[in-house]
Amino acid sequence: MGYANRHRRPMRTGRRLGATGAAVVLSVSPLATAAPAHADETPRTAVIGPMLDFFGFGTTIGAPVFCGITSATAGSGFQEFGASEQGNAVVDGINNGCAAFSEQGGAFVEQGKAAQAPYAAMFNGYANPAIGQVAAGVTAFGTDYDPTLSPFGPTIAGTGDTLNFLQGSPPSGS
Numbered sequence: 001m002g003y004a005n006r007h008r009r010p011m012r013t014g015r016r017l018g019a020t021g022a023a024v025v026l027s028v029s030p031l032a033t034a035a036p037a038h039a040d041e042t043p044r045t046a047v048i049g050p051m052l053d054f055f056g057f058g059t060t061i062g063a064p065v066f067c068g069i070t071s072a073t074a075g076s077g078f079q080e081f082g083a084s085e086q087g088n089a090v091v092d093g094i095n096n097g098c099a100a101f102s103e104q105g106g107a108f109v110e111q112g113k114a115a116q117a118p119y120a121a122m123f124n125g126y127a128n129p130a131i132g133q134v135a136a137g138v139t140a141f142g143t144d145y146d147p148t149l150s151p152f153g154p155t156i157a158g159t160g161d162t163l164n165f166l167q168g169s170p171p172s173g174s
Contacts, residue, residue: 042113043120046127046168052112059105067098124168135163 044050071094078087142149142157149156 042117043124044113044168045116045120045123046131047166048116049113049120049168050166052109052116056106056109056113059102059109063098063102063105067094067101071095071098120168128167131163131167135160138163 044053071091074094075087075091078084078090137160139157139160142153142155142159146153146157
């Protein structure tokens with residue numbers, strides 16, 4: 001067992017650090033140049049607007065990813081059993097259905113965003129302070145009782161930020 005790595009040459013620390021640094025730069029640079037998520041959107045009504053944003057993400061990002069995984073799995077399964085010809089029709093059906101869902105779902109979400117926008121100014125004045133107080137209370141509860149709630153205290157405290165997501169106006173800084 002001790003001889004497993006005897007033919008392996010040790011890697012220089014400089015190469016490791018260089019590779020790690022390059023990976024960090026490549027993964028962070030898109031985040032630094034990205035525009036804020038809510039910079040040019042219509043006003044969001046509390047609870048309704050953020051949920052529409054969430055569903056919009058699901059139709060434009062989540063559904064295509066799920067569909068791609070599903071069609072790739074189905075295609076691999078058919079190929080494994082030697083039924084590639086029959087599998088191609090199934091995979092094409094999945095891909096076509098997912099593309100239609102993504103297009104129609106996104107349009108439906110955009111219609112909802114346009115419909116809720118006129119109510120944002122009136123409703124957010126009442127809803128945002130209430131949501132903010134509940135979120136602050138949940139965060140304080142998780143923070144103050146962290147030892148008692150262990151190991152769930154930090155999770156409960158972090159739930160306050162999730163509740164703040166439901167506030168109507170765009171997040172500060174956007």
